[in-house]
Amino acid sequence: MQARKKYISIAFCACWLLLFYFGGSQIRQLKFLARRQSEETVMARRWPAWDDQATLKSFAEQPGGGELDARLRESPTMKRENREMVYKDSRCRMETCFDLSLCEKRGFRVYIYPQAKGDKVSESYQKILASIQGSRYYTPDPQQACLFVMSIDTLDRDQLSLQYIHDVDSKIQSFPLWNNGRNHLIFNLYSGTWPDYTEDLGFDVGQAMVAKASFYMESYRPHFDVSIPLFSREHPQKGGGKGWLLYNNVPPRRKYLLVFKGKRYLTGIGSDTRNALHHIHNGKDIISLTTCKHGKDWEKHKDSRCDRDNLEYDKYDYQELLHNSTFCLVPRGRRLGSFRFLESLQAACIPVLLSNGWELPFSEVIDWSKAVVVGDERLLLQVPSTVRSIDNDKILAFRQHTQFLWDAYFSSVEKIVSTTLEIIKDRIFRHVSRNKFMWNKLPGGLYVLPQYSTHTADFPFYYLDEGLTPKKEFTGLIYAVSPLVSQSQPIIKLILALAKSKYCAQIIILWNCDKPLPPRGKWPSIRMPLIFIRGERKAMSSRFFPYDAITTDSVLSLDEDTVLSTNEIDFAFIVWCSFPDRIVGYPARSHFWDGNKGLWGYTSKWTNEYSMVLTGAAFYHRYYHHLFTYYLPVSLHALLDQTANCEDILMNFLVSAVTKLPSIKVTQKKQYKETLMQQGSKTTLWANPDHFTQRQNCINTFASWFGSMPLVQSQLRLDPVLFKDQVSILRKKYRDIERP
Numbered sequence: 176m177q178a179r180k181k182y183i184s185i186a187f188c189a190c191w192l193l194l195f196y197f198g199g200s201q202i203r204q205l206k207f208l209a210r211r212q213s214e215e216t217v218m219a220r221r222w223p224a225w226d227d228q229a230t231l232k233s234f235a236e237q238p239g240g241g242e243l244d245a246r247l248r249e250s251p252t253m254k255r256e257n258r259e260m261v262y263k264d265s266r267c268r269m270e271t272c273f274d275l276s277l278c279e280k281r282g283f284r285v286y287i288y289p290q291a292k293g294d295k296v297s298e299s300y301q302k303i304l305a306s307i308q309g310s311r312y313y314t315p316d317p318q319q320a321c322l323f324v325m326s327i328d329t330l331d332r333d334q335l336s337l338q339y340i341h342d343v344d345s346k347i348q349s350f351p352l353w354n355n356g357r358n359h360l361i362f363n364l365y366s367g368t369w370p371d372y373t374e375d376l377g378f379d380v381g382q383a384m385v386a387k388a389s390f391y392m393e394s395y396r397p398h399f400d401v402s403i404p405l406f407s408r409e410h411p412q413k414g415g416g417k418g419w420l421l422y423n424n425v426p427p428r429r430k431y432l433l434v435f436k437g438k439r440y441l442t443g444i445g446s447d448t449r450n451a452l453h454h455i456h457n458g459k460d461i462i463s464l465t466t467c468k469h470g471k472d473w474e475k476h477k478d479s480r481c482d483r484d485n486l487e488y489d490k491y492d493y494q495e496l497l498h499n500s501t502f503c504l505v506p507r508g509r510r511l512g513s514f515r516f517l518e519s520l521q522a523a524c525i526p527v528l529l530s531n532g533w534e535l536p537f538s539e540v541i542d543w544s545k546a547v548v549v550g551d552e553r554l555l556l557q558v559p560s561t562v563r564s565i566d567n568d569k570i571l572a573f574r575q576h577t578q579f580l581w582d583a584y585f586s587s588v589e590k591i592v593s594t595t596l597e598i599i600k601d602r603i604f605r606h607v608s609r610n611k612f613m614w615n616k617l618p619g620g621l622y623v624l625p626q627y628s629t630h631t632a633d634f635p636f637y638y639l640d641e642g643l644t645p646k647k648e649f650t651g652l653i654y655a656v657s658p659l660v661s662q663s664q665p666i667i668k669l670i671l672a673l674a675k676s677k678y679c680a681q682i683i684i685l686w687n688c689d690k691p692l693p694p695r696g697k698w699p700s701i702r703m704p705l706i707f708i709r710g711e712r713k714a715m716s717s718r719f720f721p722y723d724a725i726t727t728d729s730v731l732s733l734d735e736d737t738v739l740s741t742n743e744i745d746f747a748f749i750v751w752c753s754f755p756d757r758i759v760g761y762p763a764r765s766h767f768w769d770g771n772k773g774l775w776g777y778t779s780k781w782t783n784e785y786s787m788v789l790t791g792a793a794f795y796h797r798y799y800h801h802l803f804t805y806y807l808p809v810s811l812h813a814l815l816d817q818t819a820n821c822e823d824i825l826m827n828f829l830v831s832a833v834t835k836l837p838s839i840k841v842t843q844k845k846q847y848k849e850t851l852m853q854q855g856s857k858t859t860l861w862a863n864p865d866h867f868t869q870r871q872n873c874i875n876t877f878a879s880w881f882g883s884m885p886l887v888q889s890q891l892r893l894d895p896v897l898f899k900d901q902v903s904i905l906r907k908k909y910r911d912i913e914r915p
Contacts, residue, residue, distance in 0.1 A: 265396065266396075267384075267396050267399050268397075269398060269399060269603070272357060272382035272399065273357065273358055273384070273603075274321075275603055277321040277358060278321035278322075278603045278604075280321075281319055281320065281321050282319075282321070283321060283322070283596075283603065283604070284312055284313070284319050284320045284321060284322070285307055285310070285312045285313055285322045285323075285324060285360075285596065286313075286314055286315070286316070286317045286319075286320030286322070286323050286324070287307060287313070287323075287324045287325075288323070288324070288325050288326040290326040291326070291346075294327065294328070294340075295328065295338075296326070296328045297328050297330055297338050297408070299364065299406070299407075299588070300328040300329075302410075302588040303330075303588060303592055304324070304326070306412060306588055306592040306593070307324060307592060307596075309589070309808065310592070310593060310596065310808075311805070311806070311808055311809075312596060317352060321358060322358055322359075322360055322596075322599065323358055323360070324360050324362075325347065325350075325361065327340060327346060328340055329343065329361050329362060329376065329378075330362060330363060330364045330365065331364060332363060332365060332366045332375075332377050333365050333366070333367065333368045334368045334377065335369060339377075343378040344377075344378040344379060347378065353381075355382050356379075356380055356383030357382045359381075359382075359384065360383065360385075360595075360599070361380055361383050361385050361386065362386045362387075362403075363376060363385060363386070363387040363388065364387075364406070365388070365510065366389070366510070367510075369443065370444065372444050372445075372509050372510055374387075374390075374391060374394045384400055384401065384599070385400045385401070386400070386401040386402075386595050387400065387401075388402075388403055388404060388510075388536075389510035389511040389533070390402040390511070390533070390534040391533070391534065392532050392533070392534050393532065395534040397539075398602060401537070401539070401598055401599070402534040402535060402536050403536055403591055404512065404517055404536040404585060404591065405510075405513060405514060405516070406585075406588065406591065407514055410517075410588055411586075411587050411588070411882070412587060412588045412589055412882075413587050413588075413589050413880075413881070413882025414586070414587055414881065414882025414883035415585075415586025415587035415590070415882065416521060416586065417582070417586075418520075418521055418522075418523055418577070418578035418581050418582060418586075419498065419522050419523050420523035420574055420575065420578045421578075426567070427501070427570040427571035427574065428567060429498075429499050429500055429501045430460075430499040430500070431460055431461070431462055431496065431499055431500040431501065432460040432461055432500070432501055432562060432563065433455070433460070433461045433462075433500065433501070433503070433504060433527065433558070433559065433562055434463070434496040434500040434502075434503055435452055435462070435463045435464065435465075435503070435504035435506065436462070436464045436465075436488065436491060436493045437449070437464075437465060437506075437513075437515065438465065438466060438469050439452075439465030439466060439484065440508075441467055441473065441477065441481075442476055443509070444509060445507055445508050445509045445510075448506045448529055448552045449508075450465075452465055452504070452506065452555070453465065453484065454555060454556065455555065455559055461559055462491060462496060462500075463504065464487055464491060465488065466484060467481035467484065467485060468481075468485050468488075497518060497519070497522040498522060500524050501524070501525060501562070501570060501574075502524065502525045502526075502527050502548070503515065503519040503524035503525065503526055504527050504558070505519055505527060505528050505530070506530065507529065507530035507531075507533070507552070511530045511532065512530070517585055520546070520577045520578075520580060520581040520585060521581050521585075521586070523574040523575075523577050523578055524574075524577075525546070525547065525548060525570070525574060525577065526546070526547045526548070526577075527547070527548045527550055527558060527562065528547055528548065528549050528550060529550050529551070529555070529558075530552070531551060531552045531553075535547075536585075537584060537594055537598065540594075540601075540609070540611060540614040540615075540620060541584070541615065542611065542614075542615045545572070545576045545615065546576040546577050546580055547573075548561065548562065579617060579619070582835075583617075583618070583619030583621065584619065584620075584621070587882060589882065590621065593621055594620070594621065597609075597620055597621060601625070604625075607625040607626050607629060608625055608629070609623055609625050610629070610631075612631060613625075613631065616636070616637070617835075618636055618833045618834065618835075622806070622832075622833045623636075624802060624805055624806065626801075627721075627798060627802075633798070635728070635755040635756040635796035635798055636756050636833075636834075638755055638756075644752065645728055645729060645751075646727065646728060647752070648678055648727050648729070649679060649680065649727050649729035649730065649731050649751075649794065650679075650680060650681050650683060650725050650726065650727045650729070650730050650797075651673040651679055651682040651683065651731045652683045652685060652731065652732050652733065653669060653670070653683070653684050653685065653734075653735055654685050654687060654710075654732070654733065654734055654735060655684055655686050655687060655688060655735045656687050656688050656735065657688060657735060658688055658690040658693075659697055659698075665735065665736040665737070665738060666735040666736070667698075668738070669735070669737055669738070669739065670682060670699050670701065670705070671699055671701070672741050672744060673731075673741075673744065674699070674702060674703065675741040676741050676745055678744075678745060678748050679703060679731075680703060680727050681703050681705075681706060681726065681727070682701070682704070682706070683706045683708060683724055683725065684705070684707050684708070685708050685710045685717070686707055686709050686710060687710040687711070687717070687718075692707055706724050708722060714812075715816055715818075715820070715821075715822045716803070716804065716815050716816070716822060718732070719799070719803040719804065719822065719826060720800060720804055721797065721800040721801040721804055722800075725797050725800070728755070728796055728797055728798075729752075729797070730794065730795055730796070730797050730800070731744065731747075731748070731792075732760075732790040732791070732792075732793055732794075732795070733791065734791035734792070737791055737792045739761070739792060743841075746841060746842075746895050747761070747792075747841045748794060750794075750841050750893050751795075754839055755796055756796065756830075756833075756834050757795070757830065757836060757837075757838055757839055758793050758795045758826070758827060758830050758838040758839070759793060759794045759795070759838070759839045759841060760788040760792050760794060760838070760839075760841065761788070761792040761793070761840070761841060761843045762789045762791055762792060763785035763787065763788050763789070763838075763840045764778065764785060764786070764787040764788075765777075765778050765780075765784055765785045765787065766778075766786050766787070766874055766884070766886050774871070774875050775871070775875050775878055775884065776874075777867060777870045777871045777874050779867075784888050784889065785837075785838075785840055785888070785889060785890075786827075786831075786837060786838075786887060786888050786889065787824060787827040787838060788827065788838035788839065788840055789823045790822075790823040790826055790827075791823065793838075799826065799829065799830060802829060802833070803825075803826060803829055807829065808880070810880075811825060811880060814873070814876060820866070820869045820870060821870055821877075824870060824873055824874060825873070825877055827886065828877045828878075828881060828885055831886050832885035835885075835887070836887060837886075837887040837888065837889035839893060840889075840891070840892045840893070841892070841893050842892060842893065842894040842895065
């Protein structure tokens with residue numbers, strides 16, 4: 176009996192021990208999974224490095240990697256205490272720290288504080304302020320604004336910098352509009368100072384939004400702050416350089432697989448990442464070069480590798496590496512961001528980021544997984560195998576997307592500022608905001624005005640993506656400036672030709688004549704609606720106003736004295752249906768660079784090349800009326816009204832800037848040129864040298880505003896099938912085009 180009790184007690188204890196062991200293990204596993212899930216939640220906010228990639232061994236498991244891995248684990252870049260939360264209102268969101276009602280009452284307008292006497296403003300901040308002042312959102316009246324920007328230069332908040340502005344706190348507290356930063360936007364490129372380079376700006380930002388470079392994820396306030404790229408003071412205010420893929424796109428892989436050339440920090444934050452880069456250098460397809468030779472006292476800290484690294488560093492040209500590499504390493508510097516990020520984008524060298532915890536620029540709207548590879552500073556040796564595993568199709572797609580992002584959002588300070596403002600505007604007016612598809616697809620968010628529509632199918636750029644084709648109907652829009660005195664006038668013949676087209680849904684007469692509109696009985700009786708709109712005689716831009724009466728996507732813009740047959744109209748419309756994002760029409764013009772004058776020139780000579788199709792006889796999508804009216808600044812509209820000229824050139828500039836493509840010229844009757852020249856209103860105008868001088872001046876003014884020349888030269892001319900063939904006229908679809 177005693178033995179039985181003894182065995183039962185032993186069995187009972189054994190059961191408890193087993194339960195405690197396996198249960199504790201399960202609990203420990205659950206805790207581990209919970210902790211790992213928490214870490215992965217933080218990392219998931221970053222764009223994934225790659226799909227379908229197997230888990231790679233850590234650097235510590237590689238030969239000779241243990242020492243480096245230990246250093247990285249202890250690196251200041253990994254310590255959260257060095258990334259202190261610097262904003263007192265760290266939980267700010269648009270709903271809690273921004274007065275939305277102010278924008279609902281006043282609209283989205285931005286006010287810049289007047290500059291105080293003696294205030295120093297850096298060249299970069301001057302570009303930011305000038306970009307805001309040149310935007311359609313700027314107002315000089317604070318009573319009309321809902322967003323406020325200080326004139327105090329807050330870009331460089333490194334106390335050791337010559338650009339550092341002292342006593343910012345006391346200055347902003349004296350502003351009557353400050354209101355603890357509510358509805359304010361602060362720009363910053365550099366924060367913190369040696370040795371920690373924290374995100375501290377040196378003053379209390381209160382409830383202001385911060386548009387900042389090198390944003391840590393932990394400090395970034397989602398849907399409130401804006402992460403912007405670090406750019407140099409040489410970064411152009413407008414326009415910007417073109418991407419390099421155009422000059423080197425085949426084959427998709429370049430001479431080098433992966434390159435880096437830059438500083439090696441011997442001490443302090445960021446030194447661990449840069450010091451490790453020599454491990455992947457093989458001198459063949461991977462070039463990773465660093466130099467110790469920077470700063471005043473680098474020789475005091477030089478190590479045994481410095482002389483050898485400096486010698487190897489001088490053997491390669493940085494620009495040559497950028498031009499000839501498929502991937503570019505973008506490691507963190509003292510701060511998370513670096514100039515190399517934008518340089519790689521422009522060069523179509525796919526950025527490979529080694530900057531743990533960086534909230535990428537404009538991450539709220541840009542899908543960076545299509546353009547960059549996000550690595551881990553602690554797993555450096557996995558980078559070569561990762562980039563080698565990427566196939567050519569994906570490489571080419573990535574390189575193409577870098578060019579789109581560069582041109583759409585980063586090539587100039589103006590685009591960086593405009594993107595920042597548009598993101599904030601979309602937050603305020605959510606019911607009319609761009610979706611992420613619009614931000615990440617040509618032509619980009621800056622050219623998509625959501626007030627026009629929030630549906631992609633309503634824009635000409637997305638027809639192919641949506642699997643749509645334009646409806647086979649158009650609106651004829653005739654610009655009339657002469658009184659109607661005879662039934663034999665060209666405008667009557669033009670209306671009758673339009674009425675015979677099976678694609679014409681309606682005809683609109685934009686009456687811009689100082690004489691009264693003739694009664695309805697004076698106009699032809701036709702099968703479709705004939706609508707009359709009184710324009711403003713002195714407002715040349717009224718020709719491209721988005722009138723509600725225009726109900727079709729396609730618009731055929733016509734001068735009152737244009738001579739076109741129904742066949743010519745139908746053929747041009749069919750061509751437009753294949754190119755709904757472009758201008759398609761008849762009269763063509765060209766621009767050229769005059770090296771002697773250092774200016775752009777304008778010519779109407781009939782040559783093989785053209786860059787404009789004038790809107791006296793051209794098809795385009797009606798969205799361009801909306802873009803012309805609400806995107807272009809008041810200054811350009813005023814120029815049109817002042818000169819009573821150039822509105823057709825400006826429309827070509829706008830469409831080419833959006834599409835990056837030329838307009839399309841279609842064939843015309845041989846007599847078309849002579850017929851137009853016989854019209855009295857045109858003969859004197861085209862023969863007048865002042866007319867061409869005005870148009871040449873317009874071209875240079877427009878190019879200055881756009882920051883570059885958007886017009887694209889083309890030699891393409893589309894003719895009807897069999898137009899030139901010596902066959903029976905009965906076999907030809909568009910017979911009247913050939914007939915005299």
